[in-house]
Amino acid sequence: MQLMWTNWQTWEQWPSLAASELGKEAKLKLTLETRKQGDVIIVCCQGRIVYRDEAAALSRLIGHVLVGEVLEQTSGIVLDLSGVSRMDGAGLGELAFLQTWAMGKSVSLKFADPNPLVRHLLGLTNLDRVLEVHPSVDAALDSFREQHACASC
Numbered sequence: 001m002q003l004m005w006t007n008w009q010t011w012e013q014w015p016s017l018a019a020s021e022l023g024k025e026a027k028l029k030l031t032l033e034t035r036k037q038g039d040v041i042i043v044c045c046q047g048r049i050v051y052r053d054e055a056a057a058l059s060r061l062i063g064h065v066l067v068g069e070v071l072e073q074t075s076g077i078v079l080d081l082s083g084v085s086r087m088d089g090a091g092l093g094e095l096a097f098l099q100t101w102a103m104g105k106s107v108s109l110k111f112a113d114p115n116p117l118v119r120h121l122l123g124l125t126n127l128d129r130v131l132e133v134h135p136s137v138d139a140a141l142d143s144f145r146e147q148h149a150c151a152s153c
């Protein structure tokens with residue numbers, strides 16, 4: 001797994017992660033890349049979010065990287081699902097867990113651009129009614145702007 005910021009820091013540069021976790025992450029079939037647009041962090045997922053390591057890696061990334069000084073400097077997170085090729089029940093569970101985690105931290109979490117398979121799974125499980133799902137990353141980013149505009153009303 002490789003995490004990249006706009007200043008090209010990689011996953012290995014985050015000191016809070018154990019070396020054993022890094023070796024395990026390298027074998028995953030899920031790549032997570034982050035970038036910041038304004039005060040929103042976008043996490044781009046490429047690959048699969050399935051049972052065991054891939055599903056858990058997403059939570060570990062959010063937990064390790066977005067807590068602390070990074071989280072204090074952001075108004076929210078967009079999870080870009082456009083590159084997710086496969087997802088199972090564990091992956092859906094991780095999305096629900098992330099939503100619960102974000103709510104507990106008072107962070108706005110939005111999901112963007114799920115492919116037809118992921119959108120179908122979200123619909124079958126009614127998670128599309130619990131998660132804030134947008135058709136594109138741009139639409140998710142626009143919804144943050146609308147929230148800020150309504151907050152000043």
